[in-house]
Amino acid sequence: MYRKEITRSHRVAFVIAIDQSSSMYQRLTFLSRQCTKAEAVSIVASRLIDELIARARRDDDVRNYYDVAVIGYSGDSVYSLLDGSEGFMPITLLAERRPEQKLFACECVLPSGEHRILTEKISMWVPPKAGGATPMYEMLLRVTEMVERWSAEPQNRESFPPVVFNITDGEATDATPAMVLRAAENLKAVATEEGNVLLVNIHLSSESEVEAMLFPQPGEIAKADEATRRMAEMSSPVPDEMCEVVRDFRADGSRPPYIMMGYNASITQAVAMLNIGSRTLIKQR
Amino acid sequence: MIASISQYVVSVLHACDTFSTLSEVQPVLRADGTPCFSVGNSAVVFKVKCAGRLHSLRCYLRRKANLRVIYGARFYEKELLIFDDDGRCERVDVVLDEWHEGETLDRAIERHCLDAEYMQRLSHNFEHLALDLLDKEWAHGDIKPDNIIVSADESLHLIDFDAMVSPEVDLTLYDEEGTRGFCHPLRNYVPVAKSIDDYPLALIVTALAALAYDGTLAERYGVSDRLLFDAESVVGAHSVNFDEVLRLFVAKGDGRHFHIAQLLRSAEPALPRLRKLLASY
Incomplete structure (x- = not known):
């Protein structure tokens, strides 16, 4: 399980689902500047797409290793955030596009103590938006349909299962918690021959003093508040193949099992989780 | 981090x-x-x-x-x-x-598979590389088309030696798994040894020889994620692609490549007869 190499004939699907509700208008600090959560998530999601393109790159070629979908949800709508696509887009098609690029500067401190400004160009794949309620239930239903269709295609049946990242700062407003949990269970029940869909929920905090729970253990969740426990129930367990990396990431000597979620995560922690979730399991040929 | x-x-x-x-x-x-x-x-x-x-x-x-x-x-x-x-x-x-300027072996094959003379030269050059490698005290550890650069003068160069096996390498720390499709299915279940390159070398030798005879095999069986056939489909299983390659060697009277190909059915990753068959050209 979860060992299939990624090739051009056995690709992997990534879904990045982004909460674009009004609470995402709250401000935080990211890349040495003040911005809204929506802007920060837009950068993080855009960077993940750039990352996937980079990972598929071999010399001047981009190999068709990934199918990518970016879904936004706000108000009463669930919608694709990739122009010209309602579902998955092959990474090779994304690589041909030239989205607007923005230059970001980050102040870094060298080991010598000197300060430096390092600049990075990021392609803005995902427009930031914040407004309306949080139709997370509808999003889960829509994503379930998408990954079911993808997993049922003959060329994908033996592939690594889809990985779904849900980035949010709140809870669903369009259904009861029980309905949302059932929808998440249905999503996680979708499978290829290599395993079940991996649902990674990342909850963002704007309060830096609140301690984050990253890849928590079941015992830690049992002591947490109700919202955290609900998110944990929605999330996939960390596959065995990934536990060592998670253990190193937590750096606290803990042992598996772990849960694929982050609660009250900072944006930087969200980036680390996305990197872990998208790279660690995925071995490319 | x-x-x-x-x-x-x-x-x-x-x-x-x-x-x-x-x-x-x-x-x-x-x-x-x-x-x-x-x-x-x-x-x-x-x-x-x-x-x-x-x-x-x-x-x-x-x-x-x-x-x-x-x-x-x-x-x-x-x-x-x-x-x-x-x-x-x-x-x-x-x-x-x-730095080795050029293209990876799979790209070279994709571009030239229908050029029989080019493929014959490529096949010949690869066999020289393989023989040379088998005679060394070390093994590359991850032989695959992605790790072989074909220069403009058609010389071949190995890159990415992270999985090298040599007398100096601490095998207790060795955790390289090779690349499925080119490795024997038991590669990661037997003690690591210098013979680790045998199987992928034999597979690529076989595929290149077959392509030199019939470049249309590339389009029919693929040369991007695998070279005509996966190792797993050959060892202990039935592979239509592989059987066609065997019949091709028989039809061409090429006993040497037929016997090299037959090594790919080995129950074990080490192929002690490979060197002798390569050297018999």
Whole structure:
């Protein structure tokens, strides 16, 4: 399980689902500047797409290793955030596009103590938006349909299962918690021959003093508040193949099992989780 | 720290601030201003200029064992600073190695598979490389088309030696798994040994010889993720592709390649007869 190499004939699907509700208008600090959560998530999601393109790159070629979908949800709508696509887009098609690029500067401190400004160009794949309620239930239903269709295609049946990242700062407003949990269970029940869909929920905090729970253990969740426990129930367990990396990431000597979620995560922690979730399991040929 | 590829790119682009000793490294840029790089499972490999010469700069995504004994003076431990979005940093290992201009073996095959003379030369050159490698005291450890560069003069060069097996390598720390499709299915279940290259060499020799006879095999059976057939489908299973290749060698009266191909059905990864069959040409 979860060992299939990624090739051009056995690709992997990534879904990045982004909460674009009004609470995402709250401000935080990211890349040495003040911005809204929506802007920060837009950068993080855009960077993940750039990352996937980079990972598929071999010399001047981009190999068709990934199918990518970016879904936004706000108000009463669930919608694709990739122009010209309602579902998955092959990474090779994304690589041909030239989205607007923005230059970001980050102040870094060298080991010598000197300060430096390092600049990075990021392609803005995902427009930031914040407004309306949080139709997370509808999003889960829509994503379930998408990954079911993808997993049922003959060329994908033996592939690594889809990985779904849900980035949010709140809870669903369009259904009861029980309905949302059932929808998440249905999503996680979708499978290829290599395993079940991996649902990674990342909850963002704007309060830096609140301690984050990253890849928590079941015992830690049992002591947490109700919202955290609900998110944990929605999330996939960390596959065995990934536990060592998670253990190193937590750096606290803990042992598996772990849960694929982050609660009250900072944006930087969200980036680390996305990197872990998208790279660690995925071995490319 | 699990850094993104973009953070490696940023660091290499700011070499004067981020390298401990290799601050004069300059990444070679594409027409759009982005650096030339490829990404493998354990490293980002940049094309760079250093002291006026082209080099490959392997920047590791995670710590790996044995790199110092494999690469020697080309290995720079904790050389490159990588920053996360909060400005925290970590140093990663790099290897500054020779650059081989050219294309990977699978790209060369894709472009030239219908040119029988080219494929015959390629097949011949690869067999020389294979024989040379089998005679060495070390094994590459991850033989596959992606790790073989075909230069413009059609010479072949091995790259990416992270999985090398040699007398100096500490095998208790060896965790390389090779690449499925080119390795014997039992590669990771038997003790690591110098014979680790036998199977992928035999597979590529077989595929190239078959393509030299019939380049249309490339389109029918694929040369991108695998070379005509997967190792797993040949060992202990039935492969239509492989059977066609065997019949092709019989039809051409090519007993040598027929016997090399038959080695691919071996129940074990080591193929002691391979060297003798290659040398009998």
